[in-house]
Amino acid sequence: MSVRLIPRTPSAYGFPLLIKNILRTPLAYYPDREIVYRDKMTYTYVELNQRIQRLANALEKMGVKQGDTVAVMDWDSHRYLECFFAVPMMGAVLHTINIRLSPEQLIYTINHAKDDVILVNADFLPLLAAVKDQMKTVKKIILLNDKDGTPDTPLNLDDEYENLLAGSEPAYEFPDFDENAMATTFYTTGTTGLPKGVYFSHRQIVLHTYGLMSGLCAYEAQAGINSGDVYMPLTPMFHVHAWGIPYLCTMLGTKQVYPGKYEPEMLLKLIVSQKVTFSHCVPTIIHMLVSSPAIKQLDLSRWKVVIGGSALPRGLCKAGLENGINLYTAYGMSETCPLLTVANLKPHMFQWDAERQVEMRCRTGLPVPNVLLEVVDTEGNPLPHDGKSAGEVVVRSPWLTQGYVGDEEKSEELWANGWLHTGDIGFIDPEGYLQITDRVKDVIKTGGEWISSLELEDIISRHDAVSEAAVIGVPDPKWAERPLALVVLKPGAEAETSEEELKAFFAKYAEDGVIPKYGVPDKVLIVDSIAKTSVGKINKKQLREDYK
Structure with missing residues (x-):
């Protein structure tokens, strides 16, 4: 016998998992919660929704249609958050451009992704101008500007962001379409060769948002995230959708603070003045902050920070905890959207001494729901969870990229034998915690x-x-x-x-x-x-x- 499929009456609505549905909840629960951009702009979720609809109208008027690609080059901003929603909700594809790429890598990603429109911060006009004659598909360039006046540039700018929004209607009917439609793409630089493009569907991003919610919000642990938190990303929004957490925090209706360019004084000012309670970053950002003399004068006891991207050294974790920062790790990669594991302490660990807790906070973590994770030997056989047997980490989850853009060979290497191969070496201990011990290429x-x-x-x-x-x-x-x-x-x-x-x-x-x-x-x-x-x-x- 085969499985028994549910019958469906012709009038039943097949609810697609689309990014537009993430935005509905905060408008009902917390319409007046704030979105803050540096010391420059503050507005509510109601206004966020209106600006998203204005942006969609403006892009459509410029000729953007379903399947087109809209790229963004910006610091972490309210504008970026608006693009996270408006572009994919139209049925277009959002390309988040790594602003730190070399000119050769930059133009490669623009052409490879077939960008139709680029929204570019004035600070990055020189980067774009240097490759303007090599752009093959770009039809429109929109300026993102925090300063007065139009900057001097050889680029042909078609309009300015705020001007575009001001001239557009605050109502747009975002359509339903297949939840497997591509929503975003971006390029992972790796360590060799040209950047590789990964991509994610609406369904994957919605499911990843719920994965984040279960991993960061649901369990009794040393830190929990909820709608009362104040969120500020310290991971660039071009990098794996800022780990997808802007989608989570929008769904929760938290107050969100976007810092723009990362400057230690501004970051610390925003953390204190906006009462930030939750962030995420790579270890170097925390290192920069705990090395600042100004940190000694601040009360950071309410600040929870998830560390990812690189291993969290115990010395740095200890320094963060001594400054009141509630540090712990999470693990993932560009190809995994990114969340795979979170280093949540189990309740019986709460009474452990600081040294033992630091060890567990620096663990790679426990797999979140809907992540199947194993360590395997060179033949692909699972290894025992004994805290010693190390092998390559392989994963399955509904939010993993299904391949690399336009690269069948590397896509098959990534997904050999039906498991996504992370390229990381690690072991799983008897409590179920993964510990990455090295990259295959760095051992x-x-x-x-x-x-x-x-x-x-x-x-x-x-x-x-x-x-x-x-x-x-x-x-x-x-x-x-x-x-x-x-x-x-x-x-x-x-x-x-x-x-x-x-x-x-x-x-x-x-x-x-x-x-x-x-x-x-x-x-x-x-x-x-x-x-x-x-x-x-x-x-x-x-x-x-x-x-x-």
């Missing part, structure tokens, strides 16, 4: 053994003098590779901290059996800074090139 292979660069980074981060660290493998004629540690010291620690002392710090962990003796780096270099990628992660590809 250090020395004398036939693997050494986790992330574990070595976590260890050195616990030294009181260390502000930031990265560990890479460098070529070695005898062992193939050996670990090299790069360390940035805290201000004032330079005179009393030597490279030999830091190497001895590693050696102590080898003596205690935490790491093998061959895991102690041959060299520890004290450096002024560590190279980062366009989204603030440690750029190990660049470091390996610089120090080979």
Whole structure:
């Protein structure tokens, strides 16, 4: 026998999972809650809805139709939030452009995505102007401007955003269509080759929003998010829809604060003045904030921050907690929309001492509902959840990209054997928590053994003098590779901290059996800074090139 499908009367409405339905709930529950942009603009959810409809009318008047692609180059702003909704709700595709790409990568993504319209912040006009003669499909350019007057540019600007909205009606009938319609696309830079385009449907984004809600809001844990929170993203909105959290916080009807360009003084000012209680970012942002002398004067005890994008070192987690910040990790990647796991503490862990809690907060986390996650060996066989057996992390979930734009070969590699391959190595402990131990491409292979660069980074981060660290493998004629540690010291620690002392710090962990003796780096270099990628992660590809 086969499964028994439900009968459906001809008049029954098949409710499609469309992004437009996310917007309905806050208009009923919290119509007067605020959306804040820096110190420049404040308006309500009712006005947000009107502006979204005005934007849709304006784009349609400019010729945008279903299936067209509208790209955005902006800082984190209320305008970006409006585009998150208006563009896909029309049936068009939103392309969120990484503003930190090289000119070659920038024009590649614009042409590869077949952008029809680009909305560009005045700050990025020079980037766009540098590639204007190579644009193949762009028909209209709209200016996003926080300053008075029109900037000088060789680009042909078709209109200005606020002017467009002012001249458009605040009512638009967003249509129903297939929930599997493409809603968004963006490009993941990776470490080699040209950027790869990922894409997500309305159905996937709606289901991911509920996945976020269950993972961040539903469980008794060390931090819970609800409609009473005040949200401010610290992950660029071009990067995986700011982890999809603007969709979640809109559904919840939270007050939302958008900081524009990330400037430490402005970020801290907004956190305090707008009473921000929830953010998310990569570790380098928290590192920047806890390194600021101004933080000592602030009460951050109500601020919950989810860390992702890179491993959260225990030393940084401890520093954040000491400053009152409720830090914990989540895990995902561009290809996964992104949420896969959250490091929620279980109730029996609430009474643990600070050190044990830090260990769990820095875990990669528990899979959220509707994420099936395993670690597998080289043959694809699942490994036991014993906290030791490490393999590649593979996943299934309803919100994973179904491939790469225009690249069948890499799409099949991504989805080999029907599982999405993350390229991360990790283990699952008996409590069900995943721990990523390294990227496949970042693990250090020395004398036939693997050494986790992330574990070595976590260890050195616990030294009181260390502000930031990265560990890479460098070529070695005898062992193939050996670990090299790069360390940035805290201000004032330079005179009393030597490279030999830091190497001895590693050696102590080898003596205690935490790491093998061959895991102690041959060299520890004290450096002024560590190279980062366009989204603030440690750029190990660049470091390996610089120090080979």
